[in-house]
Amino acid sequence: MFRPGLDPSAGEESLFDALVAARAKHGDKEIIEDQDRKPLTYTGLIRAAFVLGRKIAAITEPKERVAILLPSSSGVVVTFFGLHAFGRVPVMLNFTAGEQNLRAAIKAAGVKKILSAKRFVDQAKIDDLIMVLSRDAEIVWLDDVRASIGLQDKLFGLMAGMIPSQFRVKTKPSDPGVILFTSGSFGAPKGVVLTQKNLVANSRQVMTHIPLDPNWIMFNPLPTFHCFGLTGGVVLPLLNGLKAFQYPSPLHAKQIVSLLAEVNASLLFATDTFLNQWARVASPDDFRTLQFVVAGAERVRDETHHLFNTKFGGVKLLEGYGATEAAPVVAVNHPDRNRPGSVGQLLPGMEARVEKVEGITEGGRLFLRGPNVMAGYMSPDDPDRIEPLPDGWHDTGDIVEIDEEGYIAILGRVKRFAKIGGEMVSLSAVEGLVAAVYPEARHAVVAVADSKKGEKLVLVTDRGDADVSRLAEWAREHGAPELAIPKKIVRVTDLPVLGTGKTDYVAIQSLVEMDKAA
Missing domain, CATH: 3.40.50.12780 (ANL, N-terminal domain)
Structure with missing residues (x-):
């Protein structure tokens, strides 16, 4: 156009x-x-x-x-x-x-x-x-x-x-x-x-x-x-x-x-x-x-x-x-x-x-x-x-x-899609799901390698009581696919951001990988 x-x-x-x-x-x-x-x-x-x-x-x-x-x-x-x-x-x-x-x-x-x-x-x-x-x-x-x-x-x-x-x-x-x-x-x-x-x-x-x-x-x-x-x-x-x-x-x-x-x-x-x-x-x-x-x-x-x-x-x-x-x-x-x-x-x-x-x-x-x-x-x-x-x-x-x-x-970035069990899942859409459950907190979702399904989703959030079961419940009630539910949650005091205010996904990915290796 x-x-x-x-x-x-x-x-x-x-x-x-x-x-x-x-x-x-x-x-x-x-x-x-x-x-x-x-x-x-x-x-x-x-x-x-x-x-x-x-x-x-x-x-x-x-x-x-x-x-x-x-x-x-x-x-x-x-x-x-x-x-x-x-x-x-x-x-x-x-x-x-x-x-x-x-x-x-x-x-x-x-x-x-x-x-x-x-x-x-x-x-x-x-x-x-x-x-x-x-x-x-x-x-x-x-x-x-x-x-x-x-x-x-x-x-x-x-x-x-x-x-x-x-x-x-x-x-x-x-x-x-x-x-x-x-x-x-x-x-x-x-x-x-x-x-x-x-x-x-x-x-x-x-x-x-x-x-x-x-x-x-x-x-x-x-x-x-x-x-x-x-x-x-x-x-x-x-x-x-x-x-x-x-x-x-x-x-x-x-x-x-x-x-x-x-x-x-x-x-x-x-x-x-x-x-x-x-x-x-x-x-x-x-x-x-x-x-x-x-x-x-x-x-x-x-x-x-x-x-x-x-x-x-x-x-x-x-x-x-x-x-x-x-x-x-x-x-x-x-x-x-x-x-x-x-x-x-x-x-x-x-x-x-x-x-x-x-x-x-x-x-x-x-x-x-x-x-x-x-x-x-x-x-x-x-x-x-x-x-x-x-x-x-x-x-x-x-x-x-x-x-x-x-x-x-804007639906997401090409880089911000995960392939889970052969299906493409938008990480931005998953962040939207989490924000609907916990609107007053800040969240980021990244993908890491998974031996069974190729990749799995990890939620990084400053919400101390964030819970996978609560996200799963919301997803069922609103018809969201099970693939969109993060399998792991990493809780932080402050979500890493760049000097421009944008979420620093590079730092978050590193944080998740370090948590995974620990």
Whole structure:
């Protein structure tokens, strides 16, 4: 299927030029702010990007891939656009990914320099990690760079802010816009090369699908090393005239819910994991300024929908679907067309096809193509080689159903099916069964080898009294197959999650294997 409705020229400009064009369209308004409460206007952001970018350009090469290791803040936005102003390519590093994955990312991207800040390193207590990474790349402290800024630099920024087209390095929409790494939920993270066109086009697609009021304020607590946080929390609002408030950590539940009304937040993008945590500590009026909330990156639980429908006066919770490889938004529900249980309709300008998978009776494997779909994966062996997509089609690995009106339902991932006694069983569906019995807890289901039936299901849960017999009873009462009942339960205090809030299935699988070996 193809979803029409996008201007064919969407994305046909460089990212920095799109930022400058947004200033011309929306006026020199306040556009970025963080917890330091020192807002920047469009011109302030552009000037700061030129001043910082010029300093970084002096110690790097044209088109060099330069890593950024920073939390969500005005500083990370200035740094990101500062690299673009001088034709460098930002590589966003996930500081929660662990030493092994980070070192692999640095090597895969061919990174020589990492931009970070001493204040952040101290607060995040990652001194040891920085010491390890310094063996692979030079750490450039932005604190020191800023301290070296003098009158001449400021005068340069003043002039460049007035006529940016005369000072920025010209790049093409097809040039790399950012290098990100997949979350690693199910395996080793992959390096994704998104072009500048991908990022600009995705922000245009969202605006075409759901018109956003430039007077609204976006609250972004998601990390910019995650594509949802980068595109949804930075590129989308800045290119469309919405002020973006950057918050450094989604883990600060109480601080976040108290800030929402204080900064008059209109939009909130987050994952189900974080939304559920925030909803539990929020008072009924903490979300009163929000127009709606968009949840992505993982399935939204019924409990989370229930909280928003009852506790917060019916604040609309829109579930969406994305992938790093698609910059990332693929589909999202609409405030006026919100269908819980689905992730909404495909964004304008995208094509989708669904292919049947042997052994899986419902739905099929989703392939995507469109202006927001990546250039390709980086070769793990050669930083300069990008593995292109066959005819531009990206294999998502997700099993979906698309109804006659174009609403997409995610049934699971190809990797998240177990073969038990010759039958294919969706692990996501089994998690749904468990959640129906124990809705207030967090669960994950994985499969391990079984000598009799090929594989068996193991439930990992933070529910201390979870019981196989209770699950079996529910399954019988609701007509669920016996194959969908986990044969073993591993109880944990906290379910392992990634820095993005998504369930860490790699860690959970290892935990189960260790428990099995014990």
